[in-house]
Amino acid sequence: MRFLHTMLRVGDLQKSIDFYTNVLGMKLLRQKEYPKGEFTLAFLGYGSEEDHTVLELTYNWDVSSYDLGDGYGHIAIEVDDVYKAAEAVKKAGGKIIREAGPMNAGTTIIAFAEDPDGYQIEFIGADHTRG
Template sequence: MITYKQLVFCLLVFVSTIGPAYVHGDDSLEWVQKDNRRFLHVVYRVGDLNRTIKFYTECFGMQLLRKRENPQKKYSKATLGFGPEETYFVVKLIQKHGVNKIDIGTGFGHLGIATQNIYEMVELIRSKGGVITTEPGTLEGGGTTIFAFVQDPDGYSFELVQSGPTPDPLSQMMLRVIDLDRATNFYEKALGMKLLHKFDNPQEKYTVSIMGYGELFQSTYLELQYNYGVTEYTKGNGYIQVAISTDDVYKSAEAVKLVTKELGGNLILPPGPIPGIKTKVTSFVDPDGWKAVLVDNEDFLKGLQKKE
């Protein structure tokens, strides 16, 4: 008969053989709230990579951080932002060879850029042939924040916001959701985000939850928008995913799995190293079908050093 000590020893041996262990139950949800996280990048497709690079650098003032071609897999890729990837939120653009028209869909909202001179930027965009969909102004019925909306050459929408100096001008991303309370709860529980602000706009018939990891307007944040009465959105073929850092993809994945059981969504890539790259990641879709990738902090920084 096996003794109690032998049983415990066998269990310890088993746990040691399965690699980094998931945290169990509510412990993983508590750990997520203390994890070291930030928004790394957003990935989406464009129809003409060089045209978009020119527009983002000349009109928005972004820097081209990296560009590469992959003729075997028939795509080109570029990374742009307002500073180095180690500390800034950046965009990763992909152009599939032979595909020059992008369907953005109705679900993806916009990216946001903070600027100290919104009128100057709007006029520069206009002079470069950009589309101004909303001229600079404030919300009807109140508000002091000056904003404008413009479109890039593929039709992606950018909200420009008048602001003082900010750590990162690429300050926000907006996605539309079907159930705002469910989406807000998901990002709080599964990803450890804080609800920074919530407001309702009955004139425009929408409600927004602003989620993030730092102070509002001092760090990148995610806008989740519910439009009154809308029960379905199209995804198109443009937006791909957002990437977020974590100290442990295994613990992060366990938290996501627990929350998806309660609120919906699905873990689509189990945690572990990417073959050939060794960066540990895990990915999932939220209850509205939006994809996100969690990337190991140390591996991410090591990967950047190799690319330099």
């Protein structure tokens, strides 16, 4: 078995694609409309679907927003330097909701960003298994 993707429902597909590509540096791998189902899927990631886990964005044509619920947590992205990643997000127009620094119950350096739909993205340093 292999972990393939995580799916998020989004209210504005282009705005979300712009965020994940321009702010977080992912690549749009593929996109397809499904007129009979009235939805569009877009797959994004840092590498090919054959070799990497990717993000699936689902846009239901007549839905502009969703209630995120309290069971959902976040997407985690490993970065070389959490402080630099958070600053890069801010410079690209993204929203940081928790500045870079040690987590509240350990020494691991983390930061959190928020995408256009309110989904949280955690940045965690490459040495995260030590903290």
